[in-house]
Amino acid sequence: MITSIFNKSKIINLIIVFFITLLAFVTARTNIINETITPVFVFNQLSAFFICAITILVFNFIVTKNNLTKSNSYEILLFSLFFLTLVQTTNHTNILISNFFVLLGIRRIISLRSQKNIKSKLFDAALWIAFASLFYFWAILFFIVIIFSLFFYADNSLRHWIIPSIGVATVFSIAVGVSIIMYNDYFEIFNSSRGISYDFSVYNSTNYIVAITMLISFGIWSSIFYLQNIKKQKKDLRASFKIVIITAIIAFVVVLFAPDKNGSEFLFLFAPLAIIITNYIQTIEDKWFREVFVAILFIMPFVLLML
Template identity: 60%
Template structure:
């Protein structure tokens, strides 16, 4: 039933996704019951929720614009379900902003396939990823995707290899100038944590273990078929599909390097993982297996709320 409902793009699907995202958002804030409810607090929470919704819309735009899935809504359902699996991802504002700007950068990277306005797209991609880094330092690793895209598109224009660094330099200069104006010092505005987190004990709970196991098992299984079917994709879109799998690997690295393991860092892997699993769902011919596969992904997060 779930698979058949989301097998086609329908307005009701977005309402379901909105409900799941709202539920994740509310569950993440139950622990804030002692927080005094003021107008400022309500407005801030509304803005954060709006950011969560905008993130899903950006992911949907990237996928539809680059034909990364067929005309279905599996990807947005999966993204909202991932929110529910790790409800704390709706709480860390810095990571939410960092992931949002990373997705804007990914959007520009994906659009390189058209080979139009390449210089502008490379600058924009680097610019957005650099801004993402201001909110969460290890997001800088996603800069690798720009290099990979240039390699995949066999770009031999030296200027195209230099332009991304000008995008990063632009953000750095603007950030330093802002810091001087606001704080009177060059780098006081920067809140970059360069350390690497080696303490994974925070993941040692039933909720985390089940959630991580589900994402890893379903993600790895789907990735096998995703890679297997790459050759069947249209040549003009093949590089985009390759960038997705690399984005998933880079996101895994970002998660591993996270200075403080709160679970919010898993947000960086939601977009590529939702695309990979959605592509696998499209290849399943047995309707009953597709329903079971998707139902497990949807039901387990709801069960985790009871633990």
């Protein structure tokens, strides 16, 4: 039943996805229900939800525009279900903004396959990822995706290798200028934690264990088939599919490095995992198994809400 609903791209699917996202958003804020309601509080909450919603729309655009999945709505369904699986990801605005900028950067990277406006796309990608690192330092690791894209898409022109550095330098200059104006200090704006923590004790709870196990197990299982199917893709799409798997690996490293383990760091994994798992769902020939697979992914987040 679930597969028949999301097997096509329909407006009703977006409504369901936004409802699930709203549920995740509200659930994550049950502990602040007694806070004083002020215009600033309302604005902050609406802004956070708007970022969640626009992230899903941008993600859907990236996937559809670049043919990263077939014409269905599984990827945005999974993205919203991941929000519900780890509702903490909606709580930290800095990471929401950082992830949004990373997606904009990945969008420009994948669009390199057209071989048009390569210089501007490389500059934009570096610019967005650099902005992302201002809100969450370890997002800078996604700069590695740009390096891989140079091997996949661009020629050996020295200019193509220099341009991303110019994008980063541009953001650095802007950030320093803003820091001087706002804080009367050159580097006060660069206050995102640069530490690394390997203390995973915060994940030692039933909700975290079940949620993380589900994400990683389904992700690894789907990745095996995803990697096998890359060669079956059209030649001009193979690099894009490789970019997705590289992004997933880097996102996992960001999770490992996260200085403050609170669950929100998994947000960077949502987009690549949704694409990878969707591609696996599309390869399942047995209708009953596909239905069961999707049903588990759909039901588990709601079960976690009751734990």
